[in-house]
Amino acid sequence: MSQKLSRRDFLKLASLTAGGLMLAACQPKTDSGVPAGKEVTLEFWTFNDYAVGTALDTFNTFISEFQDANPGIKVNITGKPGTDILAGLIAGAGTGDLPDSVQIQLGAGGDLMAVGALADLKSYWDASSEDFKKQYNQDTMSLLLQDGKCYGLPFSAYATVLYRNLKVLKAAGIDPAAGVKNWADYTAQVEAIAATGASGMGKVLGSDWIQKHWYGGVTGAKKDTLSADGKSTTMEADKYATLFEFLLELKPATAGALMYDQAATDLFVTDKCGFLTMGPWLSPTLDEATKNSGLEWDAVEIPGQGDADRGSVKGGEFTCVMPTDNVEAAWKWASFACDFNQEKRFAVNLGRFMANDKVVADPEVQKNWLVALTGKCFNSAMLEGPLMKKVATGWSQPEIDNGAAVDQGSMTAKEAAEKLIADMNQILSEG
16 A cells, blocks of 8 residues: 555544643743743654655755744654554544644544644634735635634645556557547547556545545536535435446456555556546656656546546645644744745645645746646545544445445445445444
8 A cells, every 4th residue: 555545544543532631831932932941843744745855855945944043943854644643643642642743634633623632723823914814725724713723724735636648548549639528538548558458547446535536527426525414425326326337347447456556656657557546746756757767647637427527536734733842833833834935835846736825826836737737626526525524433434345346246336336325324324
């Protein structure tokens, strides 16, 4: 399993309960938020793919600038899979062994709120300038402002896209300039690639997250995933059956490795696979392969069932502070890392879409084709799951189990879809 899955697999972790943590008694502070005469080292956790390559170079620049402007505060960055970040925070909420600041998925926020792992930053937010506050996407910020508290600041956002190996397409007689119009067109292209001996695409069946890349493209599919109260799904059995039937038709031309597996990426970068769907974090890997082995690739919107339909799933990440002894200093770091100048550089350097309206509107950012494509996909994408809301543990497991049953041939598309929705609603209603 690659780190890409780890970043999106947080919804499978079991929730734990623990009491809230108490802040340390107040001490005399300097202007930098550091106790007088003491140096503070902030432990900052972020995702694996934000702590390597260009992303790490970018963060190290931010850290150097921050430390120069805030004497007495040091920042130690550590990259971890999203599952490890969530597990570490849930465990640390009970023991008090927590980092000072973390970047994690909005979808994990509900679990962290439930165990008291997030510091309330409302007083710092209220003291911030209006210009600082107005830069963020208000829909995202509203998720972080709940019950009179502030749980963090928006950072990156994503929507999945369809990556294309252009050499593989051309070898199959496909003109990349023609695009991918709909499922029928996509099926024809995947089958043409398979006829050359390459894999048409990475595997989809058996992954809840990757199935959602395509479910949103079913004509008439709702894009919010769960009801407002989190007690049922908005997905429908007939539409999931339509998806399963489509994926079964593609199965003979599909690789054995799921889209997010390293094995699927390896096939793609060695010109043995035509299509992958993934978030924009895959692009640095593909850029590296372009330099090293001459990979030719691009990305387009994930096609839907009809010409006007589109697939894709979306989510986002935020920067939060833990209730350690260093909340004030950690807020300084979090608010610096999430301010316009830093988020803009992250977007430009990494081609990442940000939950920051000022950044997205910046002319330099708009010139980045991957940011533009991600933004376009974001507008029509399906929500990956509940954001900053606690829901029943394992709610998406039926998508995995029943998708695998369809893949193995032990259930028909219709049977699996009906069981999937029934099982999911039972889990959600009892959670």
